[in-house]
Amino acid sequence: MQIAIPKEIKNHEYRVALTPTGARELIGRGHGVTVQAGAGEGAGFADDAYEAAGARIEADVAKVWDSAELILKVKEPQSEEVKRLKSGQTLFTYLHLAAEESLTRGLIDSGVTCIAYETITDRQGGLPLLAPMSTVAGRMAIQAGAHSLEKAQGGSGVLLPGVPGVAPARVAVIGGGVVGENAARMALGLGAEVTVLDKSIPRLEVLDDRYQGRMKTVFSTADAIDEAVRESDLIVGAVLIPGAAAPKLITRAMLADMKPGSVLVDVAIDQGGCFETSKATTHAEPTYIVDGVVHYCVANMPGAVARTSTQALTNATLPYIIALADKGWKQALADDPHFLPGLNVHNGQVTYRAVADAFGLESVDPASLV
Ligand SMILES: NC(=O)C1=CN([C@@H]2O[C@H](COP(=O)(O)OP(=O)(O)OC[C@H]3O[C@@H](n4cnc5c(N)ncnc54)[C@H](O)[C@@H]3O)[C@@H](O)[C@H]2O)C=CC1
Numbered sequence: 001m002q003i004a005i006p007k008e009i010k011n012h013e014y015r016v017a018l019t020p021t022g023a024r025e026l027i028g029r030g031h032g033v034t035v036q037a038g039a040g041e042g043a044g045f046a047d048d049a050y051e052a053a054g055a056r057i058e059a060d061v062a063k064v065w066d067s068a069e070l071i072l073k074v075k076e077p078q079s080e081e082v083k084r085l086k087s088g089q090t091l092f093t094y095l096h097l098a099a100e101e102s103l104t105r106g107l108i109d110s111g112v113t114c115i116a117y118e119t120i121t122d123r124q125g126g127l128p129l130l131a132p133m134s135t136v137a138g139r140m141a142i143q144a145g146a147h148s149l150e151k152a153q154g155g156s157g158v159l160l161p162g163v164p165g166v167a168p169a170r171v172a173v174i175g176g177g178v179v180g181e182n183a184a185r186m187a188l189g190l191g192a193e194v195t196v197l198d199k200s201i202p203r204l205e206v207l208d209d210r211y212q213g214r215m216k217t218v219f220s221t222a223d224a225i226d227e228a229v230r231e232s233d234l235i236v237g238a239v240l241i242p243g244a245a246a247p248k249l250i251t252r253a254m255l256a257d258m259k260p261g262s263v264l265v266d267v268a269i270d271q272g273g274c275f276e277t278s279k280a281t282t283h284a285e286p287t288y289i290v291d292g293v294v295h296y297c298v299a300n301m302p303g304a305v306a307r308t309s310t311q312a313l314t315n316a317t318l319p320y321i322i323a324l325a326d327k328g329w330k331q332a333l334a335d336d337p338h339f340l341p342g343l344n345v346h347n348g349q350v351t352y353r354a355v356a357d358a359f360g361l362e363s364v365d366p367a368s369l370v
């Protein structure tokens with residue numbers, strides 16, 4: 001199969017969809033890999049490394065997209081990339097469609113088969129292709145939050161660990177999944193006082209057991225969120241209802257109850273964000289202030305640590321890429337009931353229920369297509 005790796009074009013996105021190591025695995029199985037010139041540079045992978053793995057380097061972006069049966073990306077296609085798609089191609093990338101109606105409609109019109117990393121499941125009920133980037137983003141959320149608390153960023157001037165004689169900051173993490181656990185773990189490591197809120201009791205049990213009471217676990221209700229809003233210096237939004245738009249858990253009116261200069265880091269922004277006042281920002285301008293509260297809402301946080309993130313992403317995606325390349329999308333999805341929910345759009349139809357529901361569209365059961 002002919003596989004293309006375009007250079008990512010989203011603001012400050014330095015990841016690439018495949019490492020040279022991944023390219024070598026695919027080429028060894030008889031597939032052709034074309035990499036756009038410079039695609040791996042931001043992650044520290046030079047064109048030479050891909051060539052040494054047997055890949056072809058192509059400088060002409062149109063030729064990269066045109067030649068491909070399977071296109072591998074990191075971020076959702078930007079509008080100029082949607083125009084490059086051709087009916088019959090397969091696109092495998094993060095899509096987060098419930099947050100972006102125009103992208104959804106563009107992909108419907110393209111006639112392309114679109115498989116999203118973030119809706120593939122595993123036997124344990126996890127999201128194995130979201131998890132590596134959620135691990136990165138969760139860990140980064142505390143770095144970003146700590147920086148945003150500094151006065152120069154509009155923050156309250158609180159240092160997360162405090163110092164001897166001065167209490168540490170209070171950090172609340174809403175959603176105790178992969179992002180939430182990693183954020184909580186980093187905040188604990190820095191000496192903050194940490195509370196995790198989740199709607200899943202089994203998840204709170206896991207956290208309680210793993211951290212032996214070093215973080216507070218709280219069942220997520222409107223009351224619990226009100227309390228977190230009043231007491232916290234930093235709140236991380238880390239909820240997910242797979243494939244669906246994130247619920248708005250903190251409204252604009254609630255910002256008045258927060259301490260001036262406190263910080264909201266909305267990691268769930270790629271699914272539309274879980275705070276009413278969240279709007280997606282970029283690494284170039286990551287924060288803005290509403291009613292005295294600093295908001296950090298970067299939708300591609302792992303792009304800033306592209307070397308680590310690219311390696312972690314390829315480790316997770318490679319077995320699925322190999323299945324797509326060896327068998328074609330239809331057989332690959334038919335053979336694996338956990339791969340099947342990755343299908344979001346096929347040949348003009350939405351195949352993921354929560355995406356269709358977000359925009360009042362019809363959805364088609366993906367099982368009926370394979
Ligand atoms: N901004 C960025 O760069 C990145 C964003 N993400 C996003 O972060 C979000 C979280 O991802 P994961 O941690 O992997 O998901 P996950 O599925 O591991 O965890 C989500 C958790 O939210 C909980 N939850 C759902 N509704 C809730 C509510 N009302 N109150 C409290 N908890 C609730 C669930 O029970 C679950 O434990 C997703 O939207 C994901 O796409 C992930 C990576 C990078």
Ligand SMILES: CC(=O)C(=O)O
Pocket residue numbers: 075094130133134270299300301302303
């Ligand atoms: C998951 C996601 O949106 C990202 O890694 O950028």
Ligand SMILES: [Mg+2]
Pocket residue numbers: 076096099100270299
């Ligand atoms: Mg987006």
